[in-house]
Amino acid sequence: MKWLAAVFLTTTLWQGAHASEQIASSPTLTRIASAGEITIGHRSSEIPFSYVVDGKPMGYAIDLCLSIINGLSETLGLSELKVSYVPVTPANRFILVRNGEVDIECGVTTNTPERRRQAAFSYPHFLTATRYVSLAEQHMESVQDLAGRSVVSTTGTVNIAQLNELNRTQGLNISVMLSRNHEEAFSMVASGQASAFVMDDILLAGLISSATDPAAFKISQARLSSAEPYGLMMPPDNRVLNLPLAPELAAIFANPEHSIE
Incomplete structure (x- = not known):
């Protein structure tokens, strides 16, 4: 069993080093790891993706974000991340994301080639026309x-x-x-x-x-x-943020029993 322990230790050290590289390569990840807090941008009334009931943001996109934040906590080596919410609108969402006031926008932003020059996007989570x-x-x-x-x-x-x-x-x-x-x-x-x-x-x-x-x-x-995809939007420097996000989203999309509650 010594060899198994050695493999586990080697894998753990590699994952830790890989996470450190990810954090160092992204100003936003560095700030999130240091503060132990992440900011979600949400909409007020875009049912069923992102809306507010009794002062609490909820919806399908919010559930996706909260689920992947758990995976991000592990990547950053934190027991948990505090989640803060900031309301965004179609008019100001790109400004707030680009300025770092929002770490991830959890709503209904269409992922287009032009927008990918302004921000980073996750895997698509819905198609609409x-x-x-x-x-x-x-x-x-x-x-x-x-x-x-x-x-x-x-x-x-x-x-x-x-x-x-x-x-x-x-x-x-x-x-x-x-x-x-x-x-x-x-x-x-x-x-x-x-x-x-x-x-x-x-x-x-x-x-x-x-x-x-x-x-x-x-x-x-x-x-x-034509049908176009929605994606979770992140600051343009955070294409690396997709690395910890992608596996969690892939698990959700591939497994119908995977819970996002």
Whole structure:
């Protein structure tokens, strides 16, 4: 059994040295290890991924982050990491992550080539496409049904760029309106201020499910984009942070019995 003990000791020393290399190569990991604390960026009302109930952030993306933080604690050689929460919006999320005010954003940020120049991303955790919601009584389904209408989307999202590109290339003469958040945009459709709200289809479904009269709204069959992935977002210097995160996410995705509660 001496050889087994020697192998275990050698493996443990290698893992410790490897962890030290990871920490040294990332300013954020160094700070997290020193402080024993990690900051999660969360959304306030993006059901079912990241939202707040009775002052507590929760949702699928939050559960994923809390699960992988356990693995990160082991990598850093800590018994546990204190978790702090910071609310983020589509407009300020990249700024807060880039400035180091948020270590990992646990929400619904789409991982695109352009965004990978601004931040690091985890494995994808969901695929969604851009569609629009309108009042059911309007009987709107296709992209052409948006022509000549007032259409809203949220500031700081990829959906704005997709809507503007569609408007330009197809000559739809859409009056594009900007909202500060998804709830405001959805309310504009409900009140008739806008004919449609362009956004990720899963987020539109969440908003409809929370409406007083869900049957009053309809999500378009037409897509304004191909399916795109959501990823957990980290500061750009933290591509190394994916090393401890990746195995935990892989275990969650590969094993349906793996709990993230």
